[in-house]
Amino acid sequence: MTHPFRLDGRTALVTGANAGIGQAIALALGRAGARVIAASRRPATETLTALGPQGEALMLDLSDPLAARDIFAGRRVDILVNNAGIIRRADSLDVTEQDWDEVMDVNLKAVFFTTQAFARAVLARGGRGKVINIASLLSFQGGIRVASYTAAKHGVAGLTRILANEWAGRGINVNAIAPGYIETANTAALRADPERNAAILARIPAGRWGRPEDIAETAVFLAAPASNYIHGAVLNVDGGWLAR
Template sequence: MISFSLAGKTALVTGANTGIGQAIAVALGGAGAHVIAAGRSSCAETVAQIASAEAAQMDFADPHAAADLLGSRQVDILVNNAGIIRRADSVDFTEADWDDVIDVNLKALFFTCQAFGKAVLARGGTGKIVNIASLLSFQGGIRVPSYTASKHGVAGLTKLLANEWAVHGINVNAIAPGYIATNNTDALRADPDRNKAILDRIPAGRWGSADDIAGAAVFLASDAAQYVHGAVLNVDGGWLAR
C-alpha cells in the first residue's frame, strides 16, 4: 500500500473549510500529507482534524489568490475544489451571477493550475493536480447556466493541461462528484419533488457524502495514479451509468 502514501508531500486544498473540500483535506492528511487548507472563510475546523496542517485565507474571486503561496513554497499536490453556484431560470439569469461563478469556478482554477505548473516545472519536480468537476461537466442540468458552463470548462482544461504537462511528470485529473449532500445542494434536497427525482435516478439509492469523494482524491494524488492523465473520474453512485 506504499504507493497510496502521501508521506513527505505538501497538499494545497482550496475551499477546504467545509463539505467536499474539508473531507478531501482530512483524507490527504490521513494519508500522510502536510495539508494547507485554503478558503474564503476559516478552515480552523478542518485543520483541527489533521495531524499536520495549516490554514490559509484565500478568496478565489481573485483568480491569482494562490499565486504567492505556490511561488514561494514547494507544493506537491493541488486540489482545486473552491467553487460557487447560482440558480435562476436562464431567461432571468444576471450577468453578475454569470461572471461571479465563471471567475471562481473556471478562471481561478486555471490560474491556480498555471501557478502550480510553473513552480513544478521551474524546480524540475513532479506534481499532482486534482480538479473538482461535476456531473454537469457532462450534462446540462437545470437553472444553473454559469455553473454548467464552468464545469464543462473544468473537464476541458483538465484534459488540455494533462496533454501539456504529462511528459513533465505532472498528473492532471479531475473528479466528477454526483449528487452530494453539501451546502451547494441544500435547495435540491429541500425540494421534495426534485429530491425524489434525483434519488430515483441514482442506482446506489442515496445521496453521496463528502467522504465518498475523499478516497478518489487520495488515489489521484498518490503514486498509485502515476499513469492516470486527463481522466475525469465519476463518483456518482452510478448516475451516469443509468
Template sequence: MDRSVSPFDLTGRRAVVTGANTGLGQAIAVALGAAGADVVGVGRSAMDETADLVRATGAAFSAVAADLSSVEPIARVVAEAGEGGRIDILVNNAGIIRRADAIDFTEKDWDDVMNVNLKSSFFLTQQVAKGMLADGKGGKVINIASLLSFQGGIRIPSYTASKSGLAGLTRLLACEWAGRGINVNAIAPGYFVTNNTQALREDEARNAAILSRIPAGKWGDPSDLGGAAVFLASKAADYVHGIVLPVDGGWLAR
C-alpha cells in the same frame, strides 16, 4: 500497516486544497492527511474544524486566507502555501453555484461563478505548475469537476459552463504536461450532501427525483470522495492523465 510499502502513501508530500473549510474540500483534506500528506487549506472562511480533523490524522495543517473570486491573491496564496515546503499536490475544489432559469440569468451570476470555478482554478494551477516544472519533480493536479461536466442540468447555466470548461482544461493541461511529470486529472462528484445542494435536498419533489435516479439509492457523503482524491494524488496514478473520474453512486451508468 506500513504505509511506506503502499502506492497510495503520501508521506512527505504537501497538498494544497482550495475551499477546504467545509463539505467536499474538507473531506478531501482529511483523506489526504490520513494518507500521510501535509495539508494547506485555502479559503475565505475559518478552517478551524478542518484543521482539527486533519491534525487528528497525524498530518500537519496550515491555512491560507484568500478569496478566489478574483485572481488577485493567487501569487500570494502560492507563496504562503509553499513556505512550509514544496507544493506536490493541488486540489482545485473551491466553487460556487447560482440557480435561476436561463432566461432570467444575470451577468453578475454568470461572472461570479465563472471567476471562481474556472478562471481562478486555471490561474492557480498555472502558478503552482511553474514551481513543479521549474525543479523537474512534477506533481499532481486534481480538479473538482461535476456531473454537469457531462450533462446539462437545469437552472445552473454558469455552473454547467464552468464545470464543462474545467473538464476541458483538465484534458488540455494533461496533454501539455503529462510528458513533464505533472498529472492533471479531475473528479466529477455526483449528488453529495453539501451546502451547494441544500436547496435541492429541501425541495421534496426534486430530492425524490434525484434519489430515484441514483442506483446507490442515497446522496453521497463527502467522505465518499476521499479515496478517489488519494488515488489521483498518489504514485498509483502515475500513468493516469486527463481523466474525469465520476464518483456518483452510479448516476451516469443509468
C-alpha cells in the same frame, strides 16, 4: 518501495477546504500522510483542528482569479486540489453579467491561473506534481437554471484534458473528479424536498446520496503513486447516475 496509496512527505493545497467536499478531501489527504494547506476565504477552523500539526491555514479568496499567483513561491506544494466553487441559480433569461462573471471567475478562471502558478513552481524545481480538479455531473449534462455553473464545469473538464496533454510528459498529472449528488450544505434543500429527493434517488443505481468521503477517497487515489499513469481523466463518482 513507496506505498501506492500513501502520501507521506508530500504537501497538498486544497482550495475551499473549510467545509463540505473540500474539508473531506483535506482530512483524507492528511490521513494518508500528507501535510495539508487548507486554503479558503473563510476560516477553516474545524478542518485545521482535525488535521492537527499536519495542517496549515491559508486565507485565499478566489473571487480574484489571480489570487494564487504568488502562493507557491517559497512554499513546496506537490498536490493541488482545485475544489473552491460557487453557484448562481436563475432562469437563463434572467442571468446577469455580474452573476455570470462571478461564477466563471471562481469556477474556471481561478482554476486555470492557480494551476498555472502551481505548475510553474513544480517545473522550476524539476519536481513532479498532481492536480485534481473538481468537475461536476454538469461537465457532461446541461442542468436547469445554472447556465454559468454548467459552462464553467464543462470548461473544467476541458482544462483538465488540455493541461494533461501539455504536462503529462513533464511530470505533472492533471485529472478531475465529477461528483454526483452529495450530502453537503449545497444540497440540503433538495434532500429536504420529498419529491425531488425521491426522484434523484430513483435514478441513482447505488440507491443513496453520495457522501463527501466518497469524493475524498477518490482524491487520495488521484494524489497517490497508484494513479501515476492516469492523465486527463474525469472520474465520475456518482453512484452510477451517468450510467443510468
